Amino acid sequence: MSRLTFFAPLAAFVLLLTGLMFSLKNDPHNMPSMLIDKAAPTFVLASLADGGDSGLSNEDLKGEPLLLNVFASWCPACRVEHPFLMRLANNQDFKIVGIDWKDNRQKGQRWLAQYQSPYTHVGFDESGRVGIDFGVTGVPETFVIDRDGRVRYRHAGPLTEEVWRDVFEPLLMHLRSAP
Numbered sequence: 001m002s003r004l005t006f007f008a009p010l011a012a013f014v015l016l017l018t019g020l021m022f023s024l025k026n027d028p029h030n031m032p033s034m035l036i037d038k039a040a041p042t043f044v045l046a047s048l049a050d051g052g053d054s055g056l057s058n059e060d061l062k063g064e065p066l067l068l069n070v071f072a073s074w075c076p077a078c079r080v081e082h083p084f085l086m087r088l089a090n091n092q093d094f095k096i097v098g099i100d101w102k103d104n105r106q107k108g109q110r111w112l113a114q115y116q117s118p119y120t121h122v123g124f125d126e127s128g129r130v131g132i133d134f135g136v137t138g139v140p141e142t143f144v145i146d147r148d149g150r151v152r153y154r155h156a157g158p159l160t161e162e163v164w165r166d167v168f169e170p171l172l173m174h175l176r177s178a179p
Contacts, residue, residue, distance in 0.1 A: 033135050035151040040068075040143075041133035045123025048100045048108050056097055056123030062149040065175035066095040067142055067168070069119070069159075070131055072103040073111035075139045081158035082115050088164070089118035094172060097121045101139055102128040144168060146175050 035041075040058045047055035061068065069085060071078040089096055098119035100108040105124055112122070125131055134143065137156065144153040153171055155163060 033151065033154040035135060036154070037150060037152065040145060040149050040151055041130070043123075043130045043133060045099065045125055045130060048098075048105065048112070048122040048124040051105070051124070054121075056099065056121045058149060060097060060121055061145045062147065064094065064147050065152075065172050066097060066145050067172075068097050068099065068134075068145055070099045070101050070125075070134070070136050070139050070141045070143075072101050072139045073107040074103065077158045078140045079115075081140050081160075082118075084159055084161065084164070085118040086116060094176075095120045097123075099123050099125050099130060101125045101131045101136060142168075144171055144175070146178075 040061050042058050044053075044057040045055040046052065067088075071081075085096060096118050098117075098121070100122060103124075103126065105126065108122075108124065112119075123130070128136075134141075134151075135154070140158055142155045142159050143151050146152050152175065153167065155167070159168070
């Protein structure tokens with residue numbers, strides 16, 4: 001057996017293991033976005049409630065800093081996150097808007113009827129096209145949008161008390177106090 005035959009698989013294994021270790025150090029919830037500091041994509045979504053024009057558009061993201069939460073009724077992590085969003089909606093002085101992503105309209109309606117809605121507007125993105133424009137890779141994902149409709153932060157995964165305290169709350173306070 002030649003040395004190359006022995007050491008080549010060993011070297012490949014060590015390289016693979018090293019790559020895996022480096023990838024595990026990254027926080028999967030802190031995902032970079034090409035939209036940071038750029039205007040939110042142009043979109044118009046029908047309302048989840050009735051399919052009418054009162055859903056959600058990029059124009060609804062302007063005027064004041066807000067949260068844009070992408071969710072779905074079939075998403076277990078969204079169910080985990082939902083009570084926290086309800087607390088925020090009841091205790092904070094800012095809007096939370098939602099996009100029901102790649103869902104069934106009736107299931108999305110029932111889900112919000114059962115668990116209540118923290119959202120001032122909910123758009124229905126059945127095809128997932130608007131989510132793709134935002135770079136959504138799964139749900140839940142939450143974006144901080146400034147008063148000019150620019151994306152300032154993206155969080156993949158459930159919004160938690162820790163993430164709220166360490167990232168979202170200071171950023172929203174800064175955006176609200178900025179001229």
